[in-house]
Amino acid sequence: MTWSWEYVPSKQHVxxxxxxxxxxxxxxxxxxxxRAAEALYLDGATYQGSGEPMRYLDVAGGMLAYYVVPRLDLVIVCQVTPPPTS
Incomplete structure (x- = not known):
């Protein structure tokens, strides 16, 4: 399987x-x-842990919320908060 990312529940919603x-x-x-998850979880399909908690990342003055699902080789972006407008 190849690692990827997606918006959940949908791009339009997020x-x-x-x-x-x-x-x-x-x-x-x-x-x-x-790319970071690929390096950390070399064989995600056999991952036995409970998975990572949701994390937050600063992006261009805003923020994104994501979590990693190693068994699915997937990074899920579940919320974006754009920077405030003036």
């Missing part, structure tokens, strides 16, 4: 109203999270 440049930064960071 990203509604966020500016395109912020979402580009979120998706770049999600790709970085996938």
């Amino acid at each position: 990203t509604a109203g966020a500016p395109a440049d912020f979402l580009a930064a979120v998706e770049q960071r999600a790709g970085e999270l996938v």
Whole structure:
């Protein structure tokens, strides 16, 4: 299996109203999270732990919430909070 990331429950639900440049930064960071998870969980399908808790990451003045599911080789982005507008 190949590691990937996705918005859950859907891209429309998670990203509604966020500016395109912020979402580009979120998706770049999600790709970085996938590469890190690949290195940490070399054989995610055989992972026996309870999994990681949800984590938060600063992105371009905003924030994203994500968690890693090693058995599915998946990084889930479940919330984005764009930077405040002036």
